[in-house]
Amino acid sequence: MFLALQDVASAPWFSLDLTGTPDISGAILYCFFTLAxxxxxxxxxxxYKLAEHVFVGLGTxxxxxxxYDEGILQPVYExxxxxxxxxxKMETSGIVExxxxxxxxxxxxxxxxxxxxLAVMLVMRLFAPNSWMPRLPLAVMVGVYAALKMTGETQSKLVLFVGNMFKDPITNSNLLSWSELTAQPSWRIENWEAFFVFSKIVFFVGLLSALTHFIFTYRRTKVLAGISKVGVITLMIxxxxxxGFTVLGRIALLIERVDEMKSYTASAYSLGPAPAAGQDPGVLSLMLTPPILISVIIIAVxxxxxxxxxxxxxxx
Amino acid sequence: MASVHDFDRRWIFLIMGLLVVGLVAAGISAPMPVSEYVDSYFATIDKLPEGSIVMVSADFDPASAAELLPMYTGTIHHLLAKKMRIVNVCTWPAAPPYTASRFAEIAPMYDAVYGEDWVELGFLPGDDVAMGTIGQSLRSAYPRETKNNMAYDDVPLLRDCGDSMGNIELLITMSAGYPGILEWIAQVGGRYEIELLAGTTAVQTPDLFAFYPSQLSGFLGAATGATQYLQLVDDVAIDGSVTADKETQQSRMLVQTWAHYFMILLIIVGNVIYFTGRKSS
Structure with missing residues:
Protein backbone atom coordinates (compact mmCIF):
# COMPACT_ATOMS: atom_id res chain seq x y z
CA MET A 1 0.00 0.00 0.00
CA PHE A 2 1.35 3.42 -0.98
CA LEU A 3 0.85 5.18 2.33
CA ALA A 4 0.83 3.35 5.61
CA LEU A 5 -2.46 3.47 7.47
CA GLN A 6 -1.95 4.42 11.07
CA ASP A 7 -3.99 3.49 14.08
CA VAL A 8 -5.67 6.57 15.48
CA ALA A 9 -8.80 5.35 17.25
CA SER A 10 -11.06 8.29 16.34
CA ALA A 11 -10.76 11.94 15.48
CA PRO A 12 -13.41 14.58 16.27
CA TRP A 13 -14.87 16.67 13.46
CA PHE A 14 -14.14 19.89 15.32
CA SER A 15 -12.09 20.49 18.47
CA LEU A 16 -10.35 23.45 20.10
CA ASP A 17 -8.29 21.25 22.44
CA LEU A 18 -4.64 22.07 21.74
CA THR A 19 -3.35 18.86 23.30
CA GLY A 20 -5.93 16.43 21.91
CA THR A 21 -6.06 14.52 18.62
CA PRO A 22 -6.16 16.94 15.66
CA ASP A 23 -9.72 17.29 14.30
CA ILE A 24 -10.95 16.28 10.85
CA SER A 25 -11.93 19.80 9.76
CA GLY A 26 -8.42 20.99 10.69
CA ALA A 27 -6.92 18.11 8.70
CA ILE A 28 -9.01 19.07 5.64
CA LEU A 29 -7.94 22.72 5.88
CA TYR A 30 -4.30 21.74 6.48
CA CYS A 31 -4.19 19.46 3.45
CA PHE A 32 -6.18 21.77 1.20
CA PHE A 33 -4.09 24.87 1.83
CA THR A 34 -0.77 22.99 1.69
CA LEU A 35 -1.64 21.34 -1.62
CA ALA A 36 -3.17 24.57 -2.97
CA TYR A 48 -3.23 29.02 -5.17
CA LYS A 49 -4.91 32.42 -5.42
CA LEU A 50 -7.50 31.38 -2.83
CA ALA A 51 -4.81 30.11 -0.44
CA GLU A 52 -2.78 33.28 -0.93
CA HIS A 53 -5.74 35.57 -0.20
CA VAL A 54 -6.87 33.57 2.84
CA PHE A 55 -3.31 33.61 4.17
CA VAL A 56 -2.96 37.38 3.76
CA GLY A 57 -6.38 38.00 5.32
CA LEU A 58 -5.83 35.70 8.30
CA GLY A 59 -2.29 36.95 8.81
CA THR A 60 -3.41 40.58 8.81
CA TYR A 68 -3.46 45.99 19.29
CA ASP A 69 -3.33 43.87 22.45
CA GLU A 70 0.39 44.22 23.14
CA GLY A 71 0.94 47.65 21.60
CA ILE A 72 -2.19 49.60 22.63
CA LEU A 73 -4.45 47.78 25.10
CA GLN A 74 -1.74 46.66 27.55
CA PRO A 75 0.66 49.65 27.47
CA VAL A 76 -2.06 52.34 27.39
CA TYR A 77 -5.37 51.19 28.83
CA GLU A 78 -4.16 48.50 31.26
CA LYS A 89 -1.20 54.27 42.22
CA MET A 90 -1.83 58.03 42.10
CA GLU A 91 -4.79 57.58 44.44
CA THR A 92 -2.89 55.32 46.84
CA SER A 93 0.39 57.30 46.63
CA GLY A 94 2.19 54.24 45.25
CA ILE A 95 5.34 54.04 43.13
CA VAL A 96 5.58 53.05 39.47
CA GLU A 97 8.59 51.30 37.91
CA LEU A 118 4.69 60.82 19.65
CA ALA A 119 2.66 57.82 18.44
CA VAL A 120 -0.23 60.08 17.41
CA MET A 121 2.19 62.43 15.64
CA LEU A 122 3.60 59.47 13.70
CA VAL A 123 0.12 58.52 12.51
CA MET A 124 -0.28 62.08 11.19
CA ARG A 125 1.87 60.90 8.27
CA LEU A 126 -1.32 59.43 6.81
CA PHE A 127 -3.01 62.85 6.68
CA ALA A 128 -0.09 65.27 6.24
CA PRO A 129 2.91 63.35 4.93
CA ASN A 130 5.09 66.40 4.38
CA SER A 131 4.42 68.18 7.65
CA TRP A 132 6.92 68.37 10.52
CA MET A 133 4.73 66.31 12.85
CA PRO A 134 5.58 62.76 11.73
CA ARG A 135 9.24 63.68 11.31
CA LEU A 136 9.80 64.44 14.97
CA PRO A 137 8.86 60.97 16.34
CA LEU A 138 10.69 59.38 13.42
CA ALA A 139 13.84 61.29 14.39
CA VAL A 140 13.43 60.15 18.01
CA MET A 141 13.01 56.54 16.88
CA VAL A 142 16.06 56.64 14.61
CA GLY A 143 18.14 58.23 17.35
CA VAL A 144 17.11 55.77 20.05
CA TYR A 145 17.51 52.82 17.70
CA ALA A 146 20.94 53.95 16.52
CA ALA A 147 22.14 54.41 20.11
CA LEU A 148 20.76 51.04 21.16
CA LYS A 149 22.25 49.23 18.20
CA MET A 150 25.59 51.01 18.39
CA THR A 151 26.32 50.12 21.99
CA GLY A 152 25.11 46.52 21.83
CA GLU A 153 26.53 45.72 18.42
CA THR A 154 29.89 47.31 19.17
CA GLN A 155 30.28 45.28 22.32
CA SER A 156 29.13 41.94 20.97
CA LYS A 157 30.05 42.01 17.31
CA LEU A 158 33.25 44.01 17.40
CA VAL A 159 35.00 44.03 20.77
CA LEU A 160 34.11 40.55 22.05
CA PHE A 161 33.87 39.03 18.60
CA VAL A 162 37.25 40.08 17.28
CA GLY A 163 38.88 39.51 20.65
CA ASN A 164 37.63 35.94 20.83
CA MET A 165 38.58 35.14 17.25
CA PHE A 166 42.19 36.09 17.92
CA LYS A 167 42.51 34.34 21.26
CA ASP A 168 45.75 32.55 21.93
CA PRO A 169 45.29 28.82 21.14
CA ILE A 170 46.99 27.92 24.44
CA THR A 171 43.98 29.27 26.39
CA ASN A 172 41.68 26.66 24.84
CA SER A 173 41.67 23.86 27.40
CA ASN A 174 39.99 21.34 25.06
CA LEU A 175 43.00 21.12 22.74
CA LEU A 176 44.97 17.88 22.67
CA SER A 177 48.01 16.49 20.86
CA TRP A 178 47.42 13.82 18.19
CA SER A 179 48.46 10.95 20.49
CA GLU A 180 46.24 12.23 23.34
CA LEU A 181 43.34 12.74 20.97
CA THR A 182 43.44 9.32 19.31
CA ALA A 183 43.80 7.61 22.69
CA GLN A 184 40.25 8.70 23.54
CA PRO A 185 37.32 6.35 22.72
CA SER A 186 35.52 9.07 20.73
CA TRP A 187 37.23 12.21 19.48
CA ARG A 188 36.72 15.16 17.22
CA ILE A 189 39.25 16.66 14.83
CA GLU A 190 38.40 20.18 16.15
CA ASN A 191 40.08 19.28 19.44
CA TRP A 192 43.42 18.56 17.79
CA GLU A 193 45.73 21.51 18.53
CA ALA A 194 47.29 21.49 15.05
CA PHE A 195 43.85 21.59 13.43
CA PHE A 196 42.85 24.47 15.71
CA VAL A 197 45.90 26.50 14.68
CA PHE A 198 45.31 25.59 11.02
CA SER A 199 41.67 26.79 11.22
CA LYS A 200 42.83 30.08 12.75
CA ILE A 201 45.28 30.56 9.87
CA VAL A 202 42.51 29.80 7.36
CA PHE A 203 40.31 32.36 9.11
CA PHE A 204 43.04 35.00 9.12
CA VAL A 205 44.06 34.46 5.47
CA GLY A 206 40.40 34.24 4.37
CA LEU A 207 39.48 37.45 6.19
CA LEU A 208 42.40 39.48 4.83
CA SER A 209 42.06 38.21 1.26
CA ALA A 210 38.28 38.77 1.21
CA LEU A 211 38.79 42.34 2.47
CA THR A 212 41.54 42.85 -0.12
CA HIS A 213 39.10 41.94 -2.88
CA PHE A 214 37.13 45.07 -2.03
CA ILE A 215 40.07 47.47 -2.28
CA PHE A 216 39.35 49.57 -5.35
CA THR A 217 41.50 52.61 -4.65
CA TYR A 218 44.82 51.04 -5.73
CA ARG A 219 45.94 49.75 -9.09
CA ARG A 220 45.43 45.97 -9.43
CA THR A 221 49.01 44.75 -9.32
CA LYS A 222 49.82 41.06 -9.68
CA VAL A 223 50.14 40.65 -5.90
CA LEU A 224 46.86 42.43 -5.17
CA ALA A 225 45.04 40.48 -7.90
CA GLY A 226 46.45 37.20 -6.55
CA ILE A 227 45.32 37.93 -2.99
CA SER A 228 41.97 39.12 -4.34
CA LYS A 229 41.52 35.79 -6.16
CA VAL A 230 42.00 33.93 -2.86
CA GLY A 231 39.40 36.31 -1.39
CA VAL A 232 36.94 35.46 -4.18
CA ILE A 233 37.44 31.73 -3.53
CA THR A 234 36.84 32.32 0.21
CA LEU A 235 33.65 34.24 -0.56
CA MET A 236 32.42 31.57 -3.00
CA ILE A 237 32.98 28.83 -0.40
CA GLY A 244 23.66 24.51 1.24
CA PHE A 245 22.07 25.49 4.54
CA THR A 246 19.24 27.29 2.71
CA VAL A 247 18.50 24.16 0.66
CA LEU A 248 18.55 22.14 3.89
CA GLY A 249 15.96 24.45 5.42
CA ARG A 250 13.65 24.50 2.40
CA ILE A 251 13.68 20.73 1.99
CA ALA A 252 13.04 20.34 5.74
CA LEU A 253 9.86 22.39 5.29
CA LEU A 254 8.74 20.22 2.38
CA ILE A 255 9.40 17.03 4.35
CA GLU A 256 7.52 18.34 7.38
CA ARG A 257 4.47 19.16 5.23
CA VAL A 258 4.47 15.75 3.58
CA ASP A 259 5.05 13.96 6.90
CA GLU A 260 2.21 15.85 8.57
CA MET A 261 -0.12 15.04 5.70
CA LYS A 262 0.88 11.41 5.99
CA SER A 263 -0.47 11.40 9.55
CA TYR A 264 -3.90 12.38 8.14
CA THR A 265 -4.01 9.23 5.99
CA ALA A 266 -5.06 7.32 9.13
CA SER A 267 -8.49 5.65 8.87
CA ALA A 268 -9.80 7.95 11.64
CA TYR A 269 -9.61 10.86 9.17
CA SER A 270 -11.32 9.03 6.31
CA LEU A 271 -14.50 10.71 5.07
CA GLY A 272 -15.89 7.34 4.01
CA PRO A 273 -17.99 4.95 6.14
CA ALA A 274 -16.21 3.79 9.31
CA PRO A 275 -15.04 0.15 9.09
CA ALA A 276 -16.41 -2.40 11.56
CA ALA A 277 -14.28 -3.12 14.63
CA GLY A 278 -11.22 -5.18 13.74
CA GLN A 279 -11.91 -4.91 10.00
CA ASP A 280 -9.25 -3.65 7.52
CA PRO A 281 -10.29 -0.11 6.46
CA GLY A 282 -9.42 -0.92 2.83
CA VAL A 283 -8.23 1.15 -0.11
CA LEU A 284 -11.48 3.15 -0.44
CA SER A 285 -11.07 4.42 3.12
CA LEU A 286 -7.51 5.51 2.28
CA MET A 287 -8.62 7.22 -0.93
CA LEU A 288 -11.18 9.22 1.06
CA THR A 289 -8.65 10.63 3.54
CA PRO A 290 -8.06 14.41 3.20
CA PRO A 291 -4.56 14.38 1.62
CA ILE A 292 -5.43 11.93 -1.16
CA LEU A 293 -8.97 13.15 -1.80
CA ILE A 294 -7.89 16.79 -2.01
CA SER A 295 -4.87 15.95 -4.21
CA VAL A 296 -7.15 14.12 -6.63
CA ILE A 297 -9.68 16.99 -6.67
CA ILE A 298 -7.02 19.66 -7.29
CA ILE A 299 -5.30 17.63 -10.03
CA ALA A 300 -8.66 16.82 -11.67
CA VAL A 301 -9.81 20.46 -11.65
CA MET B 1 21.56 20.52 -26.75
CA ALA B 2 18.61 22.80 -27.45
CA SER B 3 16.25 20.16 -26.06
CA VAL B 4 18.20 20.11 -22.77
CA HIS B 5 17.90 23.88 -22.43
CA ASP B 6 14.18 23.67 -23.16
CA PHE B 7 13.73 21.12 -20.38
CA ASP B 8 10.68 22.03 -18.30
CA ARG B 9 11.87 22.57 -14.71
CA ARG B 10 8.50 21.40 -13.39
CA TRP B 11 9.71 17.85 -14.01
CA ILE B 12 12.37 18.49 -11.36
CA PHE B 13 9.70 19.64 -8.88
CA LEU B 14 7.67 16.54 -9.65
CA ILE B 15 10.62 14.16 -9.21
CA MET B 16 11.62 15.86 -5.94
CA GLY B 17 8.02 15.69 -4.71
CA LEU B 18 7.67 12.02 -5.56
CA LEU B 19 11.05 11.23 -3.99
CA VAL B 20 10.06 12.94 -0.73
CA VAL B 21 6.55 11.45 -0.64
CA GLY B 22 7.91 7.96 -1.37
CA LEU B 23 10.59 8.12 1.32
CA VAL B 24 8.24 9.65 3.91
CA ALA B 25 5.71 6.90 3.19
CA ALA B 26 8.43 4.27 3.64
CA GLY B 27 9.07 5.70 7.14
CA ILE B 28 12.65 4.47 7.52
CA SER B 29 14.72 6.08 10.29
CA ALA B 30 18.35 5.96 11.39
CA PRO B 31 20.26 7.55 14.29
CA MET B 32 22.63 10.45 13.63
CA PRO B 33 26.05 11.22 15.14
CA VAL B 34 25.87 14.21 17.54
CA SER B 35 27.92 17.30 16.65
CA GLU B 36 30.02 19.34 19.06
CA TYR B 37 27.60 22.28 18.97
CA VAL B 38 24.64 20.12 19.92
CA ASP B 39 26.67 18.37 22.60
CA SER B 40 27.56 21.75 24.12
CA TYR B 41 23.91 22.88 23.98
CA PHE B 42 22.84 19.76 25.87
CA ALA B 43 25.72 19.94 28.36
CA THR B 44 25.09 23.63 29.14
CA ILE B 45 21.52 22.85 30.23
CA ASP B 46 22.48 19.63 31.92
CA LYS B 47 25.14 21.18 34.16
CA LEU B 48 22.81 23.81 35.66
CA PRO B 49 21.75 23.16 39.25
CA GLU B 50 18.16 22.14 40.00
CA GLY B 51 15.80 25.12 40.38
CA SER B 52 17.81 27.46 38.15
CA ILE B 53 15.75 30.07 36.33
CA VAL B 54 16.05 29.83 32.55
CA MET B 55 14.54 32.29 30.09
CA VAL B 56 13.29 30.72 26.87
CA SER B 57 12.44 33.02 24.00
CA ALA B 58 10.28 31.69 21.17
CA ASP B 59 11.30 33.83 18.21
CA PHE B 60 9.64 32.00 15.36
CA ASP B 61 6.45 31.66 13.35
CA PRO B 62 4.67 28.95 11.32
CA ALA B 63 7.11 29.36 8.40
CA SER B 64 9.99 28.09 10.53
CA ALA B 65 8.10 25.85 12.95
CA ALA B 66 9.10 22.74 11.00
CA GLU B 67 12.71 23.32 12.03
CA LEU B 68 12.34 25.07 15.37
CA LEU B 69 9.33 23.48 17.06
CA PRO B 70 11.05 20.09 17.59
CA MET B 71 13.98 21.93 19.22
CA TYR B 72 11.62 23.95 21.37
CA THR B 73 9.75 20.82 22.44
CA GLY B 74 13.00 19.03 23.27
CA THR B 75 14.30 22.01 25.23
CA ILE B 76 11.13 22.28 27.36
CA HIS B 77 11.28 18.54 28.09
CA HIS B 78 14.96 18.81 29.00
CA LEU B 79 14.49 21.83 31.28
CA LEU B 80 11.49 20.41 33.11
CA ALA B 81 13.12 16.98 33.44
CA LYS B 82 16.12 18.66 35.10
CA LYS B 83 13.73 20.62 37.39
CA MET B 84 14.61 24.03 35.96
CA ARG B 85 12.18 26.94 36.19
CA ILE B 86 11.19 28.48 32.88
CA VAL B 87 10.33 32.09 32.06
CA ASN B 88 8.90 32.00 28.54
CA VAL B 89 8.89 35.11 26.34
CA CYS B 90 8.19 35.73 22.63
CA THR B 91 9.43 38.50 20.33
CA TRP B 92 7.58 37.13 17.31
CA PRO B 93 3.80 37.70 17.33
CA ALA B 94 2.92 34.28 15.87
CA ALA B 95 4.86 32.29 18.48
CA PRO B 96 2.48 32.36 21.54
CA PRO B 97 0.01 29.72 20.21
CA TYR B 98 2.94 27.31 19.78
CA THR B 99 4.34 27.90 23.25
CA ALA B 100 0.88 27.59 24.83
CA SER B 101 0.21 24.23 23.17
CA ARG B 102 3.68 22.87 24.01
CA PHE B 103 3.42 23.80 27.68
CA ALA B 104 -0.16 22.52 27.90
CA GLU B 105 1.11 19.16 26.70
CA ILE B 106 4.51 18.89 28.41
CA ALA B 107 4.12 20.63 31.81
CA PRO B 108 1.60 18.08 33.24
CA MET B 109 4.02 15.23 32.42
CA TYR B 110 6.52 16.66 34.91
CA ASP B 111 3.92 17.95 37.40
CA ALA B 112 5.18 21.46 36.71
CA VAL B 113 3.05 24.13 38.40
CA TYR B 114 2.21 27.32 36.53
CA GLY B 115 3.68 30.36 38.24
CA GLU B 116 6.19 28.32 40.23
CA ASP B 117 7.93 26.11 37.68
CA TRP B 118 7.06 27.95 34.50
CA VAL B 119 5.44 31.20 33.48
CA GLU B 120 4.38 32.62 30.13
CA LEU B 121 5.00 36.31 29.60
CA GLY B 122 3.81 36.34 26.00
CA PHE B 123 4.66 38.50 23.02
CA LEU B 124 6.44 41.83 23.41
CA PRO B 125 6.53 44.12 20.34
CA GLY B 126 9.60 46.20 19.57
CA ASP B 127 12.15 43.71 18.21
CA ASP B 128 15.62 44.46 19.59
CA VAL B 129 14.31 47.42 21.59
CA ALA B 130 12.02 44.92 23.33
CA MET B 131 14.99 42.67 24.01
CA GLY B 132 16.89 45.58 25.49
CA THR B 133 13.90 46.36 27.73
CA ILE B 134 13.68 42.72 28.87
CA GLY B 135 17.37 42.86 29.76
CA GLN B 136 17.07 46.16 31.58
CA SER B 137 13.90 45.48 33.55
CA LEU B 138 11.73 42.39 33.14
CA ARG B 139 9.05 43.94 35.36
CA SER B 140 8.78 47.02 33.14
CA ALA B 141 8.68 44.89 30.00
CA TYR B 142 6.01 42.58 31.38
CA PRO B 143 3.94 44.14 34.21
CA ARG B 144 1.66 41.05 34.00
CA GLU B 145 2.02 37.46 32.91
CA THR B 146 -0.11 36.47 29.95
CA LYS B 147 -1.94 33.26 30.90
CA ASN B 148 -3.93 34.42 33.93
CA ASN B 149 -3.14 38.16 33.69
CA MET B 150 -1.56 38.10 37.19
CA ALA B 151 0.58 41.04 38.30
CA TYR B 152 4.34 40.47 38.08
CA ASP B 153 4.91 40.36 41.84
CA ASP B 154 2.01 37.98 42.43
CA VAL B 155 3.80 35.24 40.48
CA PRO B 156 6.27 33.35 42.74
CA LEU B 157 8.68 32.55 39.90
CA LEU B 158 8.80 36.17 38.75
CA ARG B 159 9.28 37.34 42.35
CA ASP B 160 12.31 35.02 42.60
CA CYS B 161 13.47 36.26 39.25
CA GLY B 162 13.56 39.86 40.48
CA ASP B 163 13.81 42.71 38.05
CA SER B 164 17.18 42.25 36.39
CA MET B 165 18.75 39.44 34.40
CA GLY B 166 20.98 38.72 37.40
CA ASN B 167 18.90 35.77 38.65
CA ILE B 168 18.48 34.24 35.22
CA GLU B 169 21.13 31.60 34.69
CA LEU B 170 20.63 30.96 31.01
CA LEU B 171 18.87 32.46 28.01
CA ILE B 172 17.73 30.13 25.24
CA THR B 173 16.25 31.39 22.00
CA MET B 174 14.58 29.53 19.16
CA SER B 175 15.51 31.97 16.47
CA ALA B 176 14.04 32.15 12.97
CA GLY B 177 15.65 35.42 11.86
CA TYR B 178 15.18 39.05 12.87
CA PRO B 179 14.78 39.58 15.77
CA GLY B 180 16.57 36.52 17.02
CA ILE B 181 19.81 35.21 18.37
CA LEU B 182 22.01 37.92 16.82
CA GLU B 183 19.91 40.59 18.55
CA TRP B 184 19.85 38.68 21.86
CA ILE B 185 23.66 38.50 21.70
CA ALA B 186 23.90 42.24 21.09
CA GLN B 187 21.21 43.46 23.48
CA VAL B 188 21.45 41.00 26.36
CA GLY B 189 24.38 38.58 25.98
CA GLY B 190 27.02 41.25 25.53
CA ARG B 191 25.57 43.71 28.05
CA TYR B 192 24.64 41.43 30.95
CA GLU B 193 27.13 38.59 30.40
CA ILE B 194 24.43 35.96 30.52
CA GLU B 195 25.08 32.53 29.01
CA LEU B 196 23.25 32.03 25.72
CA LEU B 197 22.02 29.02 23.74
CA ALA B 198 20.19 29.04 20.43
CA GLY B 199 18.20 26.85 18.11
CA THR B 200 18.18 28.28 14.61
CA THR B 201 16.86 27.75 11.13
CA ALA B 202 19.22 26.46 8.44
CA VAL B 203 19.35 29.89 6.82
CA GLN B 204 20.63 31.53 10.01
CA THR B 205 22.98 28.76 11.15
CA PRO B 206 26.09 29.85 9.16
CA ASP B 207 26.04 33.19 11.02
CA LEU B 208 26.46 31.49 14.38
CA PHE B 209 29.66 29.49 13.99
CA ALA B 210 31.75 32.60 14.60
CA PHE B 211 30.05 33.27 17.96
CA TYR B 212 30.68 29.77 19.31
CA PRO B 213 31.86 29.12 22.00
CA SER B 214 32.74 32.56 23.35
CA GLN B 215 29.38 34.30 23.09
CA LEU B 216 27.18 31.32 22.39
CA SER B 217 27.65 28.21 24.52
CA GLY B 218 26.01 25.90 21.99
CA PHE B 219 23.45 25.86 19.22
CA LEU B 220 21.13 23.56 17.32
CA GLY B 221 21.47 24.18 13.62
CA ALA B 222 18.37 23.39 11.56
CA ALA B 223 16.52 20.08 11.45
CA THR B 224 19.86 18.27 11.76
CA GLY B 225 20.55 19.89 15.13
CA ALA B 226 16.99 19.22 16.28
CA THR B 227 17.31 15.52 15.48
CA GLN B 228 20.63 15.16 17.26
CA TYR B 229 19.33 17.04 20.30
CA LEU B 230 16.16 14.94 20.57
CA GLN B 231 18.36 11.82 20.55
CA LEU B 232 20.10 13.17 23.65
CA VAL B 233 16.92 14.44 25.34
CA ASP B 234 15.24 11.06 24.87
CA ASP B 235 17.54 9.68 27.58
CA VAL B 236 16.53 12.29 30.19
CA ALA B 237 12.85 12.95 29.29
CA ILE B 238 10.12 11.20 31.24
CA ASP B 239 8.93 7.72 30.10
CA GLY B 240 9.97 7.97 26.49
CA SER B 241 7.83 11.08 25.93
CA VAL B 242 10.26 12.32 23.28
CA THR B 243 10.81 8.97 21.56
CA ALA B 244 8.09 9.45 18.94
CA ASP B 245 9.34 12.96 18.10
CA LYS B 246 12.91 11.66 17.91
CA GLU B 247 11.98 8.85 15.52
CA THR B 248 9.96 11.23 13.37
CA GLN B 249 12.95 13.56 13.13
CA GLN B 250 15.34 10.70 12.37
CA SER B 251 13.06 9.50 9.61
CA ARG B 252 12.83 13.03 8.20
CA MET B 253 16.61 13.36 8.19
CA LEU B 254 16.95 10.22 6.09
CA VAL B 255 14.54 11.72 3.55
CA GLN B 256 16.55 14.93 3.74
CA THR B 257 19.76 13.06 2.92
CA TRP B 258 18.28 11.53 -0.23
CA ALA B 259 16.76 14.86 -1.26
CA HIS B 260 20.25 16.35 -0.93
CA TYR B 261 21.75 13.59 -3.08
CA PHE B 262 19.19 14.47 -5.72
CA MET B 263 20.08 18.17 -5.45
CA ILE B 264 23.81 17.39 -5.78
CA LEU B 265 23.08 15.27 -8.83
CA LEU B 266 21.13 18.16 -10.36
CA ILE B 267 23.98 20.59 -9.66
CA ILE B 268 26.51 18.25 -11.30
CA VAL B 269 24.28 17.64 -14.32
CA GLY B 270 23.57 21.38 -14.61
CA ASN B 271 27.29 22.20 -14.55
CA VAL B 272 28.13 19.51 -17.10
CA ILE B 273 25.45 20.90 -19.44
CA TYR B 274 26.67 24.45 -18.90
CA PHE B 275 30.36 23.74 -19.53
CA THR B 276 29.67 21.43 -22.49
CA GLY B 277 27.45 24.10 -24.04
CA ARG B 278 30.06 26.80 -23.48
CA LYS B 279 32.79 24.67 -25.03
CA SER B 280 30.76 23.89 -28.16
CA SER B 281 29.70 27.52 -28.64
Missing part, protein backbone atom coordinates in the same frame (compact mmCIF):
# COMPACT_ATOMS: atom_id res chain seq x y z
CA UNK A 37 0.12 26.40 -2.35
CA UNK A 38 2.15 23.53 -3.86
CA UNK A 39 -0.08 23.65 -6.95
CA UNK A 40 1.68 26.92 -7.85
CA UNK A 41 4.71 24.85 -8.83
CA UNK A 42 2.67 23.69 -11.81
CA UNK A 43 1.36 27.17 -12.64
CA UNK A 44 -0.63 30.04 -11.16
CA UNK A 45 -4.20 28.84 -10.58
CA UNK A 46 -7.39 29.67 -8.59
CA UNK A 47 -6.51 27.23 -5.75
CA UNK A 61 -6.25 39.88 11.23
CA UNK A 62 -4.00 37.92 13.62
CA UNK A 63 -1.15 40.43 13.60
CA UNK A 64 -3.52 43.39 13.97
CA UNK A 65 -5.08 41.82 17.06
CA UNK A 66 -1.70 40.88 18.54
CA UNK A 67 -0.27 44.36 18.03
CA UNK A 79 -1.10 50.55 32.21
CA UNK A 80 -3.18 53.57 33.12
CA UNK A 81 -6.59 52.29 34.18
CA UNK A 82 -6.05 48.58 34.89
CA UNK A 83 -5.70 46.90 38.29
CA UNK A 84 -2.58 48.32 39.94
CA UNK A 85 -2.29 50.85 37.11
CA UNK A 86 -0.90 54.38 37.26
CA UNK A 87 -4.25 56.03 38.12
CA UNK A 88 -4.77 53.62 41.05
CA UNK A 98 9.93 52.43 34.56
CA UNK A 99 12.93 50.65 33.09
CA UNK A 100 13.96 49.37 36.51
CA UNK A 101 13.68 52.79 38.18
CA UNK A 102 11.00 53.74 40.72
CA UNK A 103 9.24 56.97 39.80
CA UNK A 104 6.28 59.01 40.98
CA UNK A 105 2.96 58.00 39.24
CA UNK A 106 2.58 61.54 37.92
CA UNK A 107 5.96 61.27 36.19
CA UNK A 108 4.96 57.86 34.79
CA UNK A 109 1.79 59.45 33.44
CA UNK A 110 3.81 62.25 31.83
CA UNK A 111 6.29 59.80 30.24
CA UNK A 112 3.51 57.59 28.87
CA UNK A 113 1.67 60.71 27.70
CA UNK A 114 4.75 61.85 25.73
CA UNK A 115 5.07 58.38 24.20
CA UNK A 116 1.37 58.43 23.25
CA UNK A 117 1.71 61.91 21.76
CA UNK A 238 31.05 30.93 2.15
CA UNK A 239 28.16 31.52 -0.27
CA UNK A 240 28.18 27.83 -1.16
CA UNK A 241 27.90 26.86 2.51
CA UNK A 242 25.07 29.37 3.00
CA UNK A 243 23.27 28.06 -0.08
CA UNK A 302 -6.48 21.69 -13.07
CA UNK A 303 -6.55 19.00 -15.77
CA UNK A 304 -10.14 19.91 -16.61
CA UNK A 305 -9.14 23.57 -16.85
CA UNK A 306 -6.33 22.72 -19.28
CA UNK A 307 -8.72 20.57 -21.34
CA UNK A 308 -11.30 23.38 -21.59
CA UNK A 309 -8.59 25.87 -22.58
CA UNK A 310 -7.27 23.55 -25.29
CA UNK A 311 -10.78 23.00 -26.64
CA UNK A 312 -11.35 26.74 -26.70
CA UNK A 313 -8.14 27.28 -28.68
CA UNK A 314 -9.01 24.46 -31.10
CA UNK A 315 -12.48 25.92 -31.72
CA UNK A 316 -11.01 29.38 -32.28
Missing amino acids: VFSFLYKDNPF AYFTLQY YLFGEGGVIE IGGYSVDPVMALVFRGIAGL TFGAMF LALGIGIKKDGRANA
